[in-house]
Amino acid sequence: MNVLVCVSRVPDTATRVEIGADGKSINNNGVKYILNPYDEYALEEGLRLVEKNGGEVTVCTVGADVCVDILRTSLAMGAEKAVHIKSEETLDSFSVAKNIAEVAKSANYDVIILGRQSIDFDSFQMVSMLGEMLELPSVSMVAKLDINGTLVTGERDIEGGKEIFETSLPAVISVQKGINEPRYPKLPQIMKAKSKPIDARPAIETEKYTSVLSMEIPAKQRVGKILTDSDSDINELVRLLREEAKVI
């Protein structure tokens, strides 16, 4: 079974993000970048499929030269090969999907796995776009996945409940947090990752459908409540802690 896992490079969740001087990009100064946390679940799911069924995992990213670090991390987790589609400019979702679709067409992947979203731009679009471009079934937000032969069954999270689905390979799947527990890279694998192949190619030119006009940090609003030591306020405090904050 050959698996393609799409990964992206995003600011660390612990970083305080600032807007750059152009007003429409992130100021990279001092920002630490990491492998998108949802993609770790995607990669882990891919690795488990390969461990069970044989084959190999290829990881793919679209992005600038610096993205090679998340590819090495993915290779250290156990992917065998990486494809780096290089673009110094930040592409829109359509352009990224088009580029990944090209990679997918050039090899016969049984399944393409992605994280449910990139935590930087949160577009949630990749899985559907890839499904459409490749004319493959696509399932998003998968919380449980079973693949037997070409039969794919699983569960996906929907508002207020779960949906049980069935489809067949080849397919494009985006995974939800908690589908598995991603492994830590092992030291020997980290060493080996240095010599695993990364196939670098330039991004193809595509139409663009979105452009970022400006970025803003949402204004912080603190909705504090001030209560006094009167009996009625104390009762109110207990009620709020119980009903609103739900901590007691």
Add this chain to the structure above:
Amino acid sequence: MPNIEHHYMEGTFPMDMIPKMGEIGLFGVTIPEEYGGAGANYTAYGLAMQELERGDSAFRSFASVQNSLVMFPIYTYASEEQKKKWLPKLASGEAIGCFGLTEPDFGSNPSGMITNANKVDGGYILNGAKMWITNGTLADVGVVWAKLDGKITGFLIEKGMEGFSAPVMKGKHSLRASVTSELIFQDVFIPDANRLDVNGLRGPLSCLTNARYGIAYGVIGAAMQVYESSVNYSKSRIQFGKPIGGFQLIQEKLVWMLNEITKAQLIMQRLGRLMDEKRARNEQVSLAKRNNVWMALECCRLAREIHGANGILSEYPIMRHANNLESVKTYEGTHDIHTLILGQDITGESAFM
């Protein structure tokens, strides 16, 4: 590092971490893969120690013993059979090792050791006692140094050998999450196959050089942890109407820490490369151990001050690291012993006696 405060307070080692550490390759970092090791270099080993000690010196101490004081001598001085028997299990964490050099009456001066081995048919009879032995009680195998015909020789002691016991030492205020033990040998028979092929102080010293390198890298992790806690605290603690980080005296402390941590990192980056090129000298390792442990302890002291009263609480990692580092300053050659090693190297004059 969740749960470490609990283990520190209870005086227990988090045993569930052992197989996990083994699985990601933290035991036998520099040992070839054919023996279960990670086959990585000393720079990688050092960085691994740094991250472990950022959690707690107990993890780094465990890993230092397993890597440098047990797997290294078995790999370097034991027979092929012993290597095959022990190294894969030690690498996975299935087996735990310990290193017995220090005795109740011989610490800085190990060549005076009393523990001795006598040749008998098929092996040796060991008598004596070791003290302050990390992981002694937990260990399945021990690299123990004893005098054979007046010369220091290494032996592999196995758990369950008749006449061998390893009671735990209680009442520590430092490295509380690490197990420290005595080793007692009463007419313990050790088969010929368990003797290491090395003679003299050179044997244990080669292990110590390795371990000291890991310690010198490790303590930077503790320093980084207390520094980070200090930065966060100074930004959020308000006194006299502004964050304490806005006062020059606090800034000076933060700058001192960052400055010293950066210097220590540079020393280790260079020393790591020298280790990888097999060009590092023992004295260079002494310099790094001596400087970096001192530096990490000073960082703890400054961090404690910056945190005010909160600095003594277990909610913050400061006192735990500070207390741990007091042991680290003493073990593997005390700060002062390293001064003497360096003093002798510089002047050619020994000031030991």
